[in-house]
Amino acid sequence: MNKAEDQRWMREALKEAENSFNNEEVPVGAVVVKDGVVIGRGANRKEALKDPTAHAEIIAITAAANSIGDWRLDGSILYSTLEPCLMCAGAVIQARISRVVYGARDEKFGAFGSVIDVRNKEWNWKFEVTSGILKEESANLLKKFFKERRDG
16 A cells, blocks of 8 residues: 555544544544445544453454454454554454554553554464554644543
8 A cells, every 4th residue: 555545544544533522522533444445434532431451452353343244354444543452463363454554642541553563473364554644643643632531
């Protein structure tokens, strides 16, 4: 994929992050794309569902698996506005996603280089990672959310 394609799909993930923001959730969004089609979408829903696993990436991966009727998502790409955490990285590996593209780094929980790096392990599945796609837009939405929280 080229940068323009990555930006196109990251904009779709940003729409999901905006949905999270509008629902008073930490604004993280994700989409899973296969063969040029979005097969799964997810917005962070931890607060609404009272579920610590309701990350945008998990919701998007589950939706994608349901969409194609298979847990194996090889050949697909996960776009996330924020660097996935360890739980979401595990889901990427379990689902056999071929590529992860994310926007902003997560200095507290990021599992693709910020806090830990799952790429350098001997998993049964190899995947590519591209970072920094629309990182400013992704980071700015998060900053806006937390600023509004602090300001009351």
